[in-house]
Amino acid sequence: MKTNPHVAEIRELNLGYLLLAQRLLHHDRAEAMFRLKIDDEMADLLTSLSAQQLSRLASTNQLLCHFGGESAEQLRQVVDNPRDQGLSHIHSSLLMASRSMLSEGGGHVD
Template identity: 50%
Template sequence: MNGVEVSKEISDLNLTYLLLAQRLLRQDRAAAMFRLGITRELADMVVGMSLSQIVRLAATNFVLCGFRLGDVPSMGSMVQESKDHALQQAHLSILLAARCNDPHVQAAA
């Protein structure tokens, strides 16, 4: 895969992510902010963006979304086979909720 193909795939990913984020925020703002891990200010910005602004932002050469589970043990625990999928999902929700309430994470967002 060459650099042009990578840039195109990053742009496609960004566009898909931004359009999904905007749709989720319009449907249920609080749930979307939690699921996306974004602040109120960023949610306001995304909702207020026009399609041309979204396309322009998506064209950047950097991936705009990222892994929310930034450490190997958390990610590892979520990909292991589990007999109780509901419990695994509850564990993930607790991890992400705790991270959202961490002032250091909010400052970086």
């Protein structure tokens, strides 16, 4: 049986993502929930996982993290942002955050 060479990379990425998520949640829960686009229940679960559980979860052959943009166009707006570099990170954050606001029924964001 031939194994997919990407499975080890997926596991490594998943573990890094899970460890970062836990660190962010322990540092500033509200900010982490916003950045990770997760709810209270998911935040509680992530912070409660042991090292063994994190390792087991990371070992899935599916990526646990995903692109924050709703569409390729939204991601393209972040990448091709012509705004002044001093404000580009703020504009990018607003574009990426608009997805979670819309999915929670927060209304229309331009």
